Amino acid sequence: MPTSPPRFAPRGDHDAIETGTDFAPKFDADGLIVAIAADATTGEVLMVAHMNEEALARTIATRSAWFFSRSRKKLWRKGEESGNTLSVTEIRVDCDQDAILLKVDIAGDAVACHQGYRSCFYRTVPVGAEAKPSLKLSFDREMRRIASGKKD
Amino acid sequence: MPTSPPRFAPRGDHDAIETGTDFAPKFDADGLIVAIAADATTGEVLMVAHMNEEALARTIATRSAWFFSRSRKKLWRKGEESGNTLSVTEIRVDCDQDAILLKVDIAGDAVACHQGYRSCFYRTVPVGAEAKPSLKLSFDREMRRIASGKKD
Numbered sequence: 486m487p488t489s490p491p492r493f494a495p496r497g498d499h500d501a502i503e504t505g506t507d508f509a510p511k512f513d514a515d516g517l518i519v520a521i522a523a524d525a526t527t528g529e530v531l532m533v534a535h536m537n538e539e540a541l542a543r544t545i546a547t548r549s550a551w552f553f554s555r556s557r558k559k560l561w562r563k564g565e566e567s568g569n570t571l572s573v574t575e576i577r578v579d580c581d582q583d584a585i586l587l588k589v590d591i592a593g594d595a596v597a598c599h600q601g602y603r604s605c606f607y608r609t610v611p612v613g614a615e616a617k618p619s620l621k622l623s624f625d626r627e628m629r630r631i632a633s634g635k636k637d
Numbered sequence: 638m639p640t641s642p643p644r645f646a647p648r649g650d651h652d653a654i655e656t657g658t659d660f661a662p663k664f665d666a667d668g669l670i671v672a673i674a675a676d677a678t679t680g681e682v683l684m685v686a687h688m689n690e691e692a693l694a695r696t697i698a699t700r701s702a703w704f705f706s707r708s709r710k711k712l713w714r715k716g717e718e719s720g721n722t723l724s725v726t727e728i729r730v731d732c733d734q735d736a737i738l739l740k741v742d743i744a745g746d747a748v749a750c751h752q753g754y755r756s757c758f759y760r761t762v763p764v765g766a767e768a769k770p771s772l773k774l775s776f777d778r779e780m781r782r783i784a785s786g787k788k789d
Contacts, residue, residue, distance in 0.1 A: 492768040503752055506774045508762055519671050521682060528680035530673060533736040542768035577758035578774065580750055584685040586758045598732055600655055605731035606738045610660055612728055616644040616694035621658045622730065 492542045496582075503580045511583040512538060515555075518585055522550060522563075522597065525574045525588040531597035532605045534563075536585065548573045550587055566636040568593035594632055601632040644694050648734075655732045663735040664690065667707075670737055674702060674715075674749065677726045677740040683749035684757045686715075688737065700725045702739055718788040720745035746784055753784040 494507035502509055512518050517535040524531055534552040536544065540560055543551040550563045550571035564570030575588035591597055598605040608622040646659035654661055664670050669687040676683055686704040688696065692712055695703040702715045702723035716722030727740040743749055750757040760774040 491770050494770045494772070506760070506776075507770075508772045508774050519685060521673055521685065523680075523682055528675075528682075530675055530680075530682060530738055533671060533673065533731060545762060545764055545768045545772075546766065548764050573764060576762040576764055577777075578760055578762055579685060579757035580752050580754075580759070584757075585762075586682055600732050602732075605736075606729035607732070608658070608730055610697060610728040610730055610737075612697055612700050612725060614698065616697045618643050618646045618659075620646070620660045620697075622660050623658070625729075 492538060502582050508578065509582055510541065510578060510585065511581065513583075517553060517555070518583060520550075520552065520585040520587060522571055522587045522589045525590050529604060530606060531571075531589070531591070531603070541585065544573060544587070545576065550589060561637065563637060564592060567596070567599070567632075569596050569637075571597070596632045599637055601630040602628050603631065604628065644690060654734050660730065661734055662693065662730060662737065663733065665735075669705060669707070670735060672702075672704065672737040672739060674723055674739045674741045677742050681756055682758060683723075683741070683743070683755070693737065696725060696739070697728065702741060713789065715789060716744060719748070719751070719784075721748050721789075723749070748784045751789055753782040754780050755783065756780065 494509040496509045510518050516537050520536045521533050522531045535555060537553040540551040540553045550573055552561050554561045570592045571589040573587050573589055577586040607625050607628045611620055646661040648661045662670050668689050672688045673685050674683045687707060689705040692703040692705045702725055704713050706713045722744045723741040725739050725741055729738040759777050759780045763772055
């Protein structure tokens, strides 16, 4: 397999990674990095997915969010099927450069989740009690289901 | 080793996981799930870390954020050393239940990142150009460094 030229800086020492300006994202053993998409206007967390090097490079170059699907094992441009593409206004990286934060505007009907909600985080977990299998999630009643039958 | 009683519901079928009310978080091969902490007031993403079953159970029960450090291989109560504990006002789970979102209030000097910034995402990645090793990160000038020498 031909080797492609490197697209990111090599991982330097701890200080360089955390306090420097080289972009040296850390991909895990599977070649993936976690990426969070948050609404550019409200800051609301919309979804969490993974990127490989190619997805991150495409997202940087095209300003449209690309991910790598672990279940389908393929690159995936968010919204390709549903029309709910994510237009990236800003990309941030965290201190140790093992997580990516995208600020995005959602195209289409503003649905980031394939379940038809604005955000994938449409259910809450009860807090303040012992964790046990009978705990029940609650649906966020203010987050109505806008669409159904979406594929991505 | 004695087996502890289960603390979460078993993973059901796809529909049950995504549209039901059983809390059946998916831990990866290392027994971890990704957890995002966002400011309860502003919605700003502050940090990303991992939880094992015990960290998630403790967070639910105590309303204080616990994580599992992959580098130190131990449970870790955020703010234990720095005083910047995260008081959890809400916990959410995403559609396929493989990511946790915490809404938090930060105690102490409101610094979530061990580098002394409000958020770990204090640097931006340039967008709209080809990804190459010479890309340089920019520091968010509005996110001033509040503290230094913090340990967690």
